[in-house]
Amino acid sequence: MAIVLGDNQYGKAEVRVVRVVRDTARHxxxxxxxxxxxxxxxxASHLVGDNGHVVATDTQKNTVYAFAKKYGVTSPEDFLITLGRHFVDAFEWISGGRWAAEQYSWQRILVGGVEHDHSFVREGQETRTAVVELDGEDITVVAGLTDLVVLKTTGSEFHGFPRDIYTTLAETNERILATKVSARWRYLGAAHDYNGLYTEIRARLLDVFAETHSLALQQTLYAMGETILREFGAVAEIKFSLPNRHHFLVDLAPFGLENPNEVFYAADxxxxxxxxxxxxxxxxxxxxVWAGIPGFC
Ligand SMILES: O=c1[nH]c(=O)c2[nH]c(=O)[nH]c2[nH]1
Known part of the structure; x- marks a missing residue:
């Protein structure tokens, strides 16, 4: 009996790449x-640790980012074929492989019925929520939503923050801003057109996210809340929990490529x-009522 190496493959899994085309104002x-x-x-790498044929998984990751810049992403299939051909052509001991992609689709936010140039929403991802609390004659209604995923490719800055010895974050006038909105709002009284209000409030949250030139996600949050309270007299208060889904600009300079805010690493x-x-x-x-609704402050 001999022990032998069977089927094997290796690489980098789940490279999160966001490619923005910004040749015109409509990204x-x-x-x-x-x-x-x-x-x-x-x-040899498995049997004796000889890495002479091991195209590092890190190299494979970098190639994904570099190709997103060089060739763009017309379709996931074409992108994967280009990647696969590259590895097979460039390294003669690589005979094949497997390349897979998931594509997350974004729709443009509609502001006043018009598609926004640089603000997007993952339609159909969110969940509507409702909580009713009765205490004798008193009734409290809290409506809301979770998982409303939005992103804008410009109109977001972050600078002016304090720096200490642990600060490495660069100031920026141009970044992707992305979040997954969870919001809960409490109504005054209980006789409302809840469906109509939900639709309008959701739409206004999207409008304000799209239209606010953001200097911080904190500012965008407040702008959304202020708008809802100003425009909807039935709302007493609104709570938000907004994860800042960071999109880091990939440094393509080592590969001789510029990256003018086109290729991003979407960190989870x-x-x-x-x-x-x-x-x-x-x-x-x-x-x-709030004591029974976790996840907000
Ligand atoms: O909008 C932001 N608010 C922050 O508080 C913060 N902190 C950080 O590192 N990036 C950001 N972005």
Whole structure:
């Protein structure tokens, strides 16, 4: 009996690449999760630790980002074929492999019925929520939504923050801003057109996200809350929990490529977490209903 190496493949899984086309004011976005795996004459690395044939998984990841810049992403299939051909052509011991992608589709936010140039929403991802609390004759209604995923490819800056010895974040006048909105709002009284209000409030949250030139996610949050309270007299207060889904500009300079805000690494964690309540200062609090709704402050 001999022990032998069977089927094997290796690579980088789940490379989160966001490609923005910004040749005109109307930006296009492609959001992919790419996995690359190579096969070929790779026995030596398994058997004796000889890495002479091991195209590093880190190299495979970098190639995904560089190709997103060089060739763009017309379709996930074409992108994967280009990637696969590259590895097979460039390294003679690589005989094949497997390349896979998930594409997340974004729709343009409609502001006043018009498609926005640079703000997008993942339609159909969110969940509507409702909580009703009765205490004798008193009734409290809290409506809301979770998982409303939005992104804008420009109109977001972050600078002016304090720097200490642990600060490495660069100041920026141009970044992607993306979040997954969870919001809960408490109504004054209980006789409302809840469906109509939900539709309008959701739409206004999207409008304000799209239209606010953001200097921080905190500012965008407050702008959304303030708008809802100003425009909807039935709302007493609104709470938000906004994860800041960071999109880091990929440094393509080592590959001789410029990256003028076109190719981003979409990090899933850690994320910033921005939470606040925006409220009228003349309505009594409703601590009991909020005590049973976790995830907000
Ligand atoms: O909008 C932001 N708010 C922050 O508090 C923060 N902190 C950070 O690192 N990036 C950002 N972005």
């Amino acid at each position: 296009e976005i492609t959001d992919l999760n790419v996995s690359s795996q190579l096969r070929g004459d790779l026995a 964690r850690p994320y910033g977490l921005i939470e606040a309540t925006v409220l009228r200062d003349d309505v009594p609090p409703a601590e009991r």
